[in-house]
Amino acid sequence: MEQVYIVVEDYENSNADPIQLNAGDTVKLGGKSNDEEPWANWIYCVSERTGKAGWTPVQILQMNGATGTATTDYTAEEMTVAVGDILYATKELNGWLWCLREADNQRGWVPKNCLCHAEKW
Structure with missing residues (x-):
């Protein structure tokens, strides 16, 4: 709405060169934001498809160890x-x-x- x-x-x-993910893209997972910060629930990722890196909301990722898969399209x-x-x-x-x-x-x-x-x- x-x-x-x-x-x-x-x-x-x-963010001059934002990470962009398509549903199904695989990412390498980095550090997670501190839940005490104003921006909780973000994780730093590197797209295996494009090599672009950036903060990504954890809600759109299916995580498996050190990697994750985007469940929806996303741009930062x-x-x-x-x-x-x-x-x-x-x-x-x-x-x-x-x-x-x-x-x-x-x-x-x-x-x-x-x-x-x-x-x-």
């Missing part, structure tokens, strides 16, 4: 946003929202702590 958010804190995409594409941007979110994972900015049709992940639900604005 789509929800409308307003950006209340600027965020700059720091982030979006740079500025205060006042209006975003439409369709998915939430571990403190991040997958958003569309209608003004330029750009899509990507944005940290939820940079956003305010439009109804509360």
Whole structure:
């Protein structure tokens, strides 16, 4: 279900070459985020198909020892946003929202702590 958010804190995409996984891709598993951090349930992975690395939500992986298999398509594409941007979110994972900015049709992940639900604005 789509929800409308307003950006209340600027965020700059720091991920120039994000990991992208297709369902069924195999990854090598690295370190897991600390559950005490604001971004719990992430694991650092390297795609065996592309060699790209990045943080991946544990919910989309079927893990088997030092490797995992993606159960769904996923991209770690982030979006740079500025205060006042209006975003439409369709998915939430571990403190991040997958958003569309209608003004330029750009899509990507944005940290939820940079956003305010439009109804509360």
